[in-house]
Amino acid sequence: MAAVLLSLALGALLSDGAGSAPFGGLGNLSPLSPATVATPGSEPISLVVSPDGKSVYVGFEYGGAVSQFSRDTATGKITALSPATVAAGREPRTLAVSPNGKYIYAANFGSNNITTFLRNPETGKLTVHGSTVATGTDPHGIEVSSDGKSVYVANYGEATISQYSRNTETGALAALRPATVAAGSNPNGIAISVDRTSVYTANRTSNSVSQYSRNAESGKLTPLSSATVKAGANPHNVAISPDGRSVYVPDAGETTVSQYSRNTETGRLTALSPATVETAGSARGVAVSPDGASVYVANGTEGVVSQYSRNGETGKLTALSPATVAAGAHSYSVTVSPNGQSAYVMNEEGHNISQYSRARVPTVVTDAATAVTQTSAILNGLVTPGGLVSECEFEFGTSAAYGSTVTCTPSLGFGASPVPVSAAITGLAAGTVYHFRVSATNVDGTGAGSDRSFRTVAIQAASSPPAISAAKLTISAVRLTHRLFRVGKQPTAISASKKPLGTSFRFTLSAAAKLQIAITRSAPGLQHAHSCLAPTDKLKRAHAKRCTRTLTVATLTRANVPKGADSVPFSGRIDRRALSPRSYNAVLSASNAAGRSKPVTLSFTVVRR
Incomplete structure (x- = not known):
């Protein structure tokens, strides 16, 4: 039979109901104790957190050093290291960190170059690594692509973007040809989309945002056909949502933040309606939380941070309550930690850092019910715990008022990764509609x-006549055409010189059924009670036993598969995003009114191009 290419999207829509959007991520900021931490340098304006969350580094408007701090991954509090600073070039205003956390880069506004630092993963301390690399005039923004292969710098004094290739092993930078691409007047901030296909700069004096496509192989930038989009007055920075669908630009001259939708295919930006949202003052810095639920804006001389909830479907912002939280004198920029637990604000004239905890209500998705019979069913959901989950349950009943509850399994700990949960319910009435939802x-x-x-x-x-065969549902003859493959737009035949692009799942069903393919990967963990959790400092100090966690990357669903042999091509992409090179498992199962088949597990490996 003709193969059908499944839509590989997390939380894919199922045949018996509309997809449910995640709800959670309250996002309100609360000052830690102490509320501020002094910086050893003059006028701090930028901050980065290492990917492991253990280190914080700060860039300054003046001077010639970068400050370094340790970060408590449990509380988010930061403490100056000894030494508190490490020498850089003149005026190291903005910083960037490599995806593996091994290298830190400082764009030196006063000396027109980049200093590279090697980071000690145990202590977090930095040492200068290699020679400086030349930039354009007055570099004021620097970013590393998420694949680690490229670095881009916004040159404020000459309206260009410097572009570099990066050695992912040594961290060394090499200027591309051409070494620069044109930008608007005074590009001040720069951002790269998570899918690595687009780059954007905020142009302060031309009141615009430049937009570029990025070549995945070479890293070179090409202006889009509409090279710029209109922004408000004096745009200072750029932030992109983790799903790549929204872009936000703070407009210091209009006390607003501009909000755009982003076409994930072309990278083009379109102003939302309304095009701007009010801030509390001269908006300078902007950050989107890793869960995409919150946006924060640092408001310059007003010394406060505006906080917003973000609509995951439209990207539009709505002020939280309270709409602002206090910061220090002339709050210049804001950064959210990689796990979404903490936020930090650079107080330029206060010469300190405001530090906050961030409320993280569990993010919850109600999934379709499975194994539905006359009197029973299995309820399913997906929960991202955030903080330690104290309760997880399914509500169910014959109306949306529910009336009954059942506890989720497995029990949940804490963390930023989604966990599949389920619960079996019995004693139902035949031929009856039941409503349900999951909460945590x-x-x-x-x-x-x-x-x-x-x-x-x-x-x-x-x-x-019986609606289905009484025979037990089986899935057999399960195999992959390629267990080792590269990611491609479409699966192709194997070539003589390279690994094949994509693969196909092949199988035979004993009866018509719904097919599910769960893509999972293994990750190290530590034992806590009866759960295997992501490693934390607390568990390490408790000498918890090592264990292996199974993380669900995506679930592929095909609602109606006929009896007999069939196949499903798989390009290695999920919602247009390529799977990272590593080993995975694919768990195939089928279900219909008669029950569920025994799952079959296959392993495969995605290799680099």
């Missing part, structure tokens, strides 16, 4: 998924 609670509040429904199997009249 941590110290910051409760996140609840959207309502979904299913209908139990009706009782058949004695004279009616």
